[in-house]
Amino acid sequence: MNVLVINCGSSSLKYQLINSDTEQVAAKGLCERIGVDGRMVYQPAGGEKEITEAPMPTHNEAIRMVLEALVNPKTGVLKSLDEVDAIGHRVLHGGAKLTRSVIVDDYAKQVIRECFDLGPLHNPANLMGIEACMKLMPGKPNVAVFDTAFHQTMPPKAYRYAIPTRYYQKYAIRKYGFHGTSHSFVSGETIKFLGLDRNNSKVIVAHLGNGASISAVKNGKCADTSMGLTPLEGLIMGTRSGDLDPAVLEYICNHENITVSQMLHILNKESGVYALSDNLSSDFRDLEDAMNNGNESAALAIDAFCYRVAKYIGSYAAAMNGVDAITFTGGIGENAGIVREKVLSYFGYLGIKMDPEQNKKRGENFILSTPDSRVTVCVIPTNEELAICRETVELVSRA
Ligand code: AMP
Numbered sequence: 001m002n003v004l005v006i007n008c009g010s011s012s013l014k015y016q017l018i019n020s021d022t023e024q025v026a027a028k029g030l031c032e033r034i035g036v037d038g039r040m041v042y043q044p045a046g047g048e049k050e051i052t053e054a055p056m057p058t059h060n061e062a063i064r065m066v067l068e069a070l071v072n073p074k075t076g077v078l079k080s081l082d083e084v085d086a087i088g089h090r091v092l093h094g095g096a097k098l099t100r101s102v103i104v105d106d107y108a109k110q111v112i113r114e115c116f117d118l119g120p121l122h123n124p125a126n127l128m129g130i131e132a133c134m135k136l137m138p139g140k141p142n143v144a145v146f147d148t149a150f151h152q153t154m155p156p157k158a159y160r161y162a163i164p165t166r167y168y169q170k171y172a173i174r175k176y177g178f179h180g181t182s183h184s185f186v187s188g189e190t191i192k193f194l195g196l197d198r199n200n201s202k203v204i205v206a207h208l209g210n211g212a213s214i215s216a217v218k219n220g221k222c223a224d225t226s227m228g229l230t231p232l233e234g235l236i237m238g239t240r241s242g243d244l245d246p247a248v249l250e251y252i253c254n255h256e257n258i259t260v261s262q263m264l265h266i267l268n269k270e271s272g273v274y275a276l277s278d279n280l281s282s283d284f285r286d287l288e289d290a291m292n293n294g295n296e297s298a299a300l301a302i303d304a305f306c307y308r309v310a311k312y313i314g315s316y317a318a319a320m321n322g323v324d325a326i327t328f329t330g331g332i333g334e335n336a337g338i339v340r341e342k343v344l345s346y347f348g349y350l351g352i353k354m355d356p357e358q359n360k361k362r363g364e365n366f367i368l369s370t371p372d373s374r375v376t377v378c379v380i381p382t383n384e385e386l387a388i389c390r391e392t393v394e395l396v397s398r399a
Contacts, residue, residue: 001396002026002083003389004070006063007090008129010121011035013062017070017077017084018389025385026077027070031062038062042069044077059128063136086141087133088392090181090384092122094146096172101149101391103399104130104142112144118176118229141399143392150184151177153221158319161228175233177215177225179207182329185387187217189380190327193365202320204313207382208339209330210238210282214309216316224319226312232268235312236305238282241271243308276301284336306339310346317350323375326352328368329382335362340379344368350375 001020006013016028029042029049038056043049050069056062070078078084089104093115102108109127116123130142151159159175160168167173177183187203190196196203203217212235215225226234226242236242249263274282278297280290290298317323332339337359344354351374358368361379369377 001085001393002078003392004084004087004133005090005385005388005392006087006129006133007385007388008059008122008125010125013059013066013129014385015066016385016389018385020389020393023386023389028385029066029069031056031066034059034062038065040065040069042066042075044075047075050075058132059125060132060135063129063132067136081137084137084140086143086392086396087137088143088145088388089126089130089133090147090388091126091130091144092147092178093119093176094144094148095176096174098144098146099149099152101143101145101395103395104134104144108144141392141396143388143395145181145388145391147178147180148176150180151175151215151222151225154224158224173229175225175228177213177222178227178231179211179213179215180222181384181387181391182207182382183213183215183217183222183225185384186327186329186380186382187215187220189365190325190378191220193378193380194325194367194376196324201325202323204316204320204323204326206309206313206326206328206333206343207330208235208309208328208333208336211240212237212309212330212332214312214316216319218320224316232264236276236308237272239269239272239274241267241275273301273305276304284332284339288336288338302338302342306342307346309339309343313343314346323350325376325378328377328379334379334381337362340368340377344377347375352377 003018003020005016005018011034013031017026019026025045027044031040033039034056038054040052041049067081070076071080091112095115097111112123112127133142183205186205190203191198191201198220201219206214211231213225213227216223232240234242253260253263277287280298281287287298287302291302328340340359344352353370353373354368355370358366365380367378
C-alpha cells in the first residue's frame, strides 16, 4: 500500500510517501511559509532535494503542489494519484471523544473542530490538511492519528487535576498528554528490541526534542505522561517552561500589566532552556558548545533540563513500582550524549550503569547501559511517520 503521511502545522506541512509493504520512504519533504508566501522542498528516495517557491495562501495549495510533485513525469515517484491508497494525518488533539485513530468521517471532523481551543495552533491546520486531501483525492480513505490517543489509558488518578470537578465536567479539563504516536512507537520498539514480555513490562520513554515529554508505559499501555491539557506542562523544553507554580502567572501579569494570553505566549515561546541560557539558544548543539566554552547560563540550562528529566523518571519508577527499561528518543535523546549521561547520573540508587563507549553512538537502536546494570537503558530513534503509516494501514485494511 502507498500511504501519504501528512503532518500539518499552522504554517507548515511535512509529508512522506511510504510503501507500507517495504516500509521504505519513496519521497518526502515539507512546505513552509504557508499563508505568507510559500516554499516546497521535495526529495525522492535516492534523489536530489528540489526547492520550489510558489504562492501557498492555504494548506490546499500546499497539498496540491505536493501531489503534483509526486506525479511529476521527471522526478515524481508515482504515475498517477490513483497509486496513493490512503492518507494518514497527524492530528494533535482528539480530546476525550476520539481516543484512538479513526478513518475520518463527519463525526471525526466535528470532534477535531470541537478541540480547536485545546490545540489552537495545530487542530485547525490538521483539519485543513484533511479537508484539502479529501477535496484533491476524493474517495481515498483519510485516517486521523491523534497525539493524545496513546495516553487515553491513563487512570483518573493520573489525568485528573485537583481543581473543582465542575471544570472537568463542563470543559473536560484534564491531563491529555502529547507525542502519543512517538511514545507508543518507541515503547513498542523497546519491548521488541529487548525481548520483554509486553504483558509484564515497565518502560519509561523520554522523548526529548524541541518539545519534550516522558511517559510511564506499563504492560504496553500508558500509565502516566508529563504533558497536560496542552503541551506546556512537564519537562523544561526548547522554549516552553514546563511545570511551574501557577501563581507565577498572576504575579507577572499584574506587575508587567500583560494579559494571561501574552503570558502564555511567553511561557510557550520565550521560556525553557532558551530563557535559562539568557536567550542564547533553544538548540542543544549551541548550548553544549557554549557550555564547553565556559558559558554559565548554558550550563545551567542543560543542568536544569536534565534534573527535571531525572525527577520525572524517578517519579515514574515509583508510579509503576519499578522499571525494566528506560528509553531515550527525540532529537536530543537520540543525539546528545551529555544529556543522557547527566540524566543517568541521578540513578545510581536504581543500580543503573551507563557504558561511556556506547554513549558515543547516535541515530540507531542501541543499549546504553552495561550488562550488569539493574535497569536496561536504550536509545531508539522515533519514527512518527512510520507509526502513522502502520496505523493507517491497520485501519484501512480492517474497514
Ligand atoms: P526534535 O524536536 O525531536 O526534532 O529535536 C530537535 C532538537 O534536537 C534540536 O533543537 C536540538 O536541540 C537537538 N539536537 C538535534 N541534533 C543534535 C545533536 N547532534 N546534538 C545535540 N542535540 C541535537
